[in-house]
Amino acid sequence: MNKEEIKKQIEILRKEKDAIILAHYYTNPEIQDIADYIGDSLGLSQMAAKTDSSVILFCGVKFMAETASIISPGKKVLIPDITAGCSLAESIVRENILEWKRKNPDGIVVSYINTTAEVKALTDICCTSANAAKIISSIPEDAKILFGPDKNLAKYIQTMTGRDIDIWDGDCCVHEDFTKEKVESLIAANPGAEILIHPESSCSHDPSILEREDVFVLSTSGMVKRAGDSPAQSFIIVTEPGVLYQMNLMYPGKKFIPVDIGNKCYQMRKVTLEKVLWSLINEEFEISIPESIRAKAYPSIERMFHINSL
Ligand code: SF4
Known part of the structure; x- marks a missing residue:
């Protein structure tokens, strides 16, 4: 066929x-x-x-x-x-959360959506890259927080919110490779291009990148929206290059430059x-998913939807 x-x-x-x-x-x-x-x-x-x-x-x-x-x-x-x-989702397991909870019985576990159902079942609030800062800011200032599993998103959120967070040492094998050096060399080669960075990228929390006025750290859907809303005509896209397919279809007059067209998520x-x-x-x-796990995991996602809607 x-x-x-x-x-x-x-x-x-x-x-x-x-x-x-x-x-x-x-x-x-x-x-x-x-x-x-x-x-x-x-x-x-x-x-x-x-x-x-x-x-x-x-x-x-x-x-x-x-x-x-x-x-x-x-x-x-x-x-x-x-x-x-997903290398990121597989970097943290339920025993890791249980161990942190034993040491921090009143702590709040915030898990990126890139986690297994078992981890979500032990999570207080889920988040995505689109709402992570809002979720962290909704938690009382004196609460102890574990944020996992993406360390780059956590460091970016820490920078944005000023909150003290216990950061799990996990990363996405694709976004970890989007380094400050690679992005800076593309910036030098493409003057006038706006830089759209996914917060899972290792460069997303670098002070010299964040201080630039032409840098926007966004979720993938946030990048797609920004590419349409922005007056810029060219963009350096710091995320998995699959998103360029939709960007090129939606905005055919604009130019989208991937950091590394070969650095794909093969999963x-x-x-x-x-x-x-x-x-x-x-x-x-x-x-x-066993109902015993599903029923415990659901509230963490429901809380995310609720806070996201506020
Ligand atoms: S790009 Fe692939 S490896 Fe990275 S977080 Fe997404 S699914 Fe996981």
Whole structure:
């Protein structure tokens, strides 16, 4: 079957099975092309919460599909490749949280959404890069806070809020490689370009980067919005280069410069059209979270939605 035939079959099965296809900005362009909704972690979780479809086919990595399942327990959540993991989510496990809680019984655990369901079940409030500063600022000043697992996002939030935070030493293997040196050399080569940086990047909290007026530290969806709203005509995009596909489609007159076009999230890109079709035909791989974990994990996401809406 060629790609066009696969797409037609996906379209037929999507309707037959009442499925919505959600895709992250970092997936392959062919996946973004067939998605009903493309977003970042916050947008995708909000969409999973409000969809009426019976089946959510999640094109992304496993923790994202788990999040959709936590939010929408009555729905069938499918992921086309069950091995699509995340170096960041895997850097912290429930025992790490339990150990911190033993030492800090009154402390507040704030977990980035890039965590497993088991970690979310021990988390007080989840956050995404779009709302992390707002979540931290909502916590009483005298509270002890653990922020995990992304150390770069934590350091950026610490800089922005001035809060004292216990920082878990995890990182995204893709964003860790977006260094200050690489970004500075692109700035020198592209005068006039605006610089949009994802806070997971290792350069996101560097004082010499942050003091620049042409730098904006934003979530992935925040970057897409800024690219449209800004009067600038060229942008240095400091995140996984998959987002450039949507930016180029949405703003064809503007120029988007990736830091490193080869530095991709190969976990997100495990999802292919063939696997999406297989997933719809076989209704596999279904995400199944024990209710005892799901029920404990849900309030951490619900608190995030609530604070995010204030
Ligand atoms: S880009 Fe990084 S944080 Fe996102 S899924 Fe890939 S490894 Fe995880």
